[in-house]
Amino acid sequence: MNSGGTARHPLVLTPGLRVDEGVLVLGGLPVEMRGAEILIECLKAEKVEVVFGYPGGAVLPIYDVLYDADIRHILVRHEQGAAHAADGYARATGRPGVCIATSGPGATNLVTGLATAYMDSVPVVAFTGQVATSMIGRDSFQEADITGITMPITKHNYLVKSTKDLARVIKEAFHIATTGRPGPVLIDLPKDVSNGTAEFTYPETVDLPGYKPTYDGHPKQIKELARAIEAAQRPVLYVGGGVVSSGASDALRKVAEMQEIPVATTLMGLSAFPTAHPLSLGMLGMHGTGYANLAVTECDLLIAVGARFDDRVTGKIETFAPKARVAHVDIDPAEIGKNVRFDIPIVGDAKRVLEALIPQLETKTRPEWLAQIATFKNEWPLGYAKGRDGIAPQYVIEQISELTKGEAIITTEVGQNQMWTAQYYRFKQPRSFITSGGLGTMGFGFPAAIGAQIGQPNRLVIDIAGDGSFQMNIQELATAVQYGIPVKIAILNNGYLGMVRQWQEMFHNKRYSATVLSGNPNFVAIAEAYGAKGFRVESEDQVRPVLEQALAEPGPVVMDFAVSREANVFPMVPPNESINMMVRGDR
Amino acid sequence: MMKHTLSVLVMNQPGVLARVAGLFSRRGFNIESLAVGVTDEPNISRMTIQVEADDATLEQITKQLHKLIDVIKISDITTDERVDRELALIKISGDAANRSEILQVADIFRAKIVDVAEKSIVIEVTGDEAKIDALVQLTRPYGIIELVRTGKISMVRGSK
Numbered sequence: 195m196n197s198g199g200t201a202r203h204p205l206v207l208t209p210g211l212r213v214d215e216g217v218l219v220l221g222g223l224p225v226e227m228r229g230a231e232i233l234i235e236c237l238k239a240e241k242v243e244v245v246f247g248y249p250g251g252a253v254l255p256i257y258d259v260l261y262d263a264d265i266r267h268i269l270v271r272h273e274q275g276a277a278h279a280a281d282g283y284a285r286a287t288g289r290p291g292v293c294i295a296t297s298g299p300g301a302t303n304l305v306t307g308l309a310t311a312y313m314d315s316v317p318v319v320a321f322t323g324q325v326a327t328s329m330i331g332r333d334s335f336q337e338a339d340i341t342g343i344t345m346p347i348t349k350h351n352y353l354v355k356s357t358k359d360l361a362r363v364i365k366e367a368f369h370i371a372t373t374g375r376p377g378p379v380l381i382d383l384p385k386d387v388s389n390g391t392a393e394f395t396y397p398e399t400v401d402l403p404g405y406k407p408t409y410d411g412h413p414k415q416i417k418e419l420a421r422a423i424e425a426a427q428r429p430v431l432y433v434g435g436g437v438v439s440s441g442a443s444d445a446l447r448k449v450a451e452m453q454e455i456p457v458a459t460t461l462m463g464l465s466a467f468p469t470a471h472p473l474s475l476g477m478l479g480m481h482g483t484g485y486a487n488l489a490v491t492e493c494d495l496l497i498a499v500g501a502r503f504d505d506r507v508t509g510k511i512e513t514f515a516p517k518a519r520v521a522h523v524d525i526d527p528a529e530i531g532k533n534v535r536f537d538i539p540i541v542g543d544a545k546r547v548l549e550a551l552i553p554q555l556e557t558k559t560r561p562e563w564l565a566q567i568a569t570f571k572n573e574w575p576l577g578y579a580k581g582r583d584g585i586a587p588q589y590v591i592e593q594i595s596e597l598t599k600g601e602a603i604i605t606t607e608v609g610q611n612q613m614w615t616a617q618y619y620r621f622k623q624p625r626s627f628i629t630s631g632g633l634g635t636m637g638f639g640f641p642a643a644i645g646a647q648i649g650q651p652n653r654l655v656i657d658i659a660g661d662g663s664f665q666m667n668i669q670e671l672a673t674a675v676q677y678g679i680p681v682k683i684a685i686l687n688n689g690y691l692g693m694v695r696q697w698q699e700m701f702h703n704k705r706y707s708a709t710v711l712s713g714n715p716n717f718v719a720i721a722e723a724y725g726a727k728g729f730r731v732e733s734e735d736q737v738r739p740v741l742e743q744a745l746a747e748p749g750p751v752v753m754d755f756a757v758s759r760e761a762n763v764f765p766m767v768p769p770n771e772s773i774n775m776m777v778r779g780d781r
Numbered sequence: 782m783m784k785h786t787l788s789v790l791v792m793n794q795p796g797v798l799a800r801v802a803g804l805f806s807r808r809g810f811n812i813e814s815l816a817v818g819v820t821d822e823p824n825i826s827r828m829t830i831q832v833e834a835d836d837a838t839l840e841q842i843t844k845q846l847h848k849l850i851d852v853i854k855i856s857d858i859t860t861d862e863r864v865d866r867e868l869a870l871i872k873i874s875g876d877a878a879n880r881s882e883i884l885q886v887a888d889i890f891r892a893k894i895v896d897v898a899e900k901s902i903v904i905e906v907t908g909d910e911a912k913i914d915a916l917v918q919l920t921r922p923y924g925i926i927e928l929v930r931t932g933k934i935s936m937v938r939g940s941k
């Protein structure tokens with residue numbers, strides 16, 4: 195293996211060593227440090243407490259320093275797990291998640307995780323090893339152009355060419371990942387850069403002339419929005435993940451309550467507003483509640499906050515909120531006008547804009563509008579059929595919701611499990627729902643739960659999974675067991691790739707092409723083989739007792755619920771339909 | 782749809798061209814021409830980008846470009862009073878029989894002859910797009926062997 199650069203002994207931090215105005219000094223003189231050591235010092239300066247990673251040749255210098263650094267390292271079993279765990283950690287805590295992978299295959303294994311974080315605007319900083327600078331571009335062993343590969347799925351990325359640039363780059367990376375519209379940043383570290391030496395100074399500030407996010411909304415526009423709200427008869431707040439990530443939940447609640455404005459959320463925004471609140475409409479869109487979709491269709495003012503008018507939300511875009519003036523608050527100016535027309539654009543941080551709005555609003559009741567909403571709720575109550583050949587999957591989620599009093603951190607996989615969770619778990623506080631919304635990544639929920647649990651050790655963390663998705667990162671059971679991470683996995687086992695099967699049932703004449711999972715393993719036995727606990731639940735009356743027992747377990751647990759095999763997610767807006775044209779489905 | 786000229790200041794970093802070009806292709810925007818070179822500040826480059834886009838698309842292009850960390854400033858100079866220049870090298874098949882005719886055409890366009898060989902002539906011309914298009918048109922009957930254009934660079938007139 196080519197180590198490149200100067201291979202030296204790791205610098206042992208002697209007692210005389212101290213940091214003086216950001217410069218590491220020994221007896222008054224700046225000290226040269228190895229790149230790998232600089233990296234760790236930078237992570238400490240950023241108050242990083244944990245990194246998720248997987249070693250390999252190109253990151254050996256980094257792992258050598260990690261060996262006795264006081265930063266926790268969690269060894270995942272696949273680099274995709276590291277990226278998702280860093281992502282889950284970030285979503286649960288609001289702090290950036292950090293992951294590390296080696297060059298080539300290690301780096302490419304991060305790709306799905308980075309794309310997932312990018313689509314959902316999650317602050318992740320990823321470090322990848324790279325072959326030595328002298329070997330780049332020669333198809334060297336385990337070389338992959340990871341900065342080229344991840345250009346479209348990171349907020350920014352770096353290939354560090356010299357050890358002396360490292361501290362600045364890391365400072366910039368954390369700054370970029372966590373400010374403005376958050377997102378993943380990747381730093382590619384050639385082996386000679388990790389092994390090389392430079393003076394270490396952690397910069398206090400960044401100098402990025404091309405990067406100046408706008409936080410405060412324009413006062414004139416905010417006033418305009420206040421006037422529009424006062425004038426509106428049937429306003430609706432449509433809130434997305436931006437409200438969660440900016441910590442705007444309290445301000446949102448205040449605005450909604452002062453003016454009696456019903457709140458519909460996106461999948462990403464679900465935990466921003468309590469499901470049980472009288473003004474909550476739940477989720478809107480393809481599998482949203484009937485009442486949220488009708489309210490949006492009838493509203494005369496749509497106030498979008500930190501949401502991006504995704505096609506799963508809007509359905510047929512031409513008929514989305516057809517009677518409404520549209521106000522759009524977003525920190526990313528490019529989101530405003532990207533998909534829909536707008537009347538009142540406000541570029542800014544959701545929390546700051548809402549807080550600036552509050553003093554401009556009077557208190558108001560809207561009995562007529564709320565009465566109309568009540569009729570929508572009567573016409574379209576959430577509801578489901580009893581399980582035909584197994585437990586109703588929605589029932590399992592209702593029980594989890596009740597038992598945890600809506601206070602657990604819930605992650606999901608992708609598919610029916612995700613949509614049922616969105617519909618039936620009653621959320622209470624922000625950052626308690628962690629799901630891959632934009633990319634829809636199967637296999638996300640379990641490693642994300644591991645990351646969330648490490649970030650929130652005192653919370654109960656549950657991954658609500660499908661039998662298909664869980665098998666995409668099932669190897670992380672070893673990670674959970676090795677570190678005693680007590681996540682709970684509730685598999686809604688329907689023996690199908692359920693959501694795809696539902697589309698085949700509805701739109702392809704029940705031709706279940708490649709969606710039957712007849713080769714499923716015995717999940718209890720698998721859990722036990724890894725050293726976790728496993729439970730199988732085959733009848734409705736067993737759901738509650740097993741949940742009680744499983745959630746009380748001190749370690750990781752897999753629960754395998756035999757659910758009704760062909761249960762479907764309803765209501766459903768067929769693709770490219772207006773969102774008020776919902777299919778009610780079986781009850 | 783209208784042609785727009787964007788003058789974009791970027792950090793002179795490796796990969797910045799790939800970031801800009803990648804953004805255009807991934808979001809389905811069309812680049813008509815792109816010229817890039819360093820400014821008087823060595824760490825900053827200027828890209829002159831010509832795009833054909835309606836207003837909404839142009840707005841998206843501008844906003845998406847702004848999101849690139851390495852992009853410092855974008856000016857749409859389409860409607861500004863400005864000087865546009867492009868340079869082209871045209872290699873034409875020509876021999877003793879038609880050489881003087883070709884030279885005459887070149888002369889009308891104030892183009893320079895930069896290479897003469899037994900069976901070919903290379904003409905260098907600068908000007909705006911229309912002028913270069915016209916010269917290309919007129920030389921085509923002689924047989925163009927190779928054509929290289931730089932893409933347009935632009936500068937706003939006056940002290941702005």
Ligand SMILES: Cc1ncc(C[n+]2csc(CCOP(=O)(O)OP(=O)(O)O)c2C)c(N)n1
Binds near residue numbers: 607608609634694
């Ligand atoms: C990585 C990945 N591959 C494929 C898909 C397409 N897809 C969406 S939902 C789904 C089925 C999920 O099945 P399962 O995990 O069993 O969940 P269920 O829908 O049955 O709850 C598939 C294959 C995806 N979202 N992600």
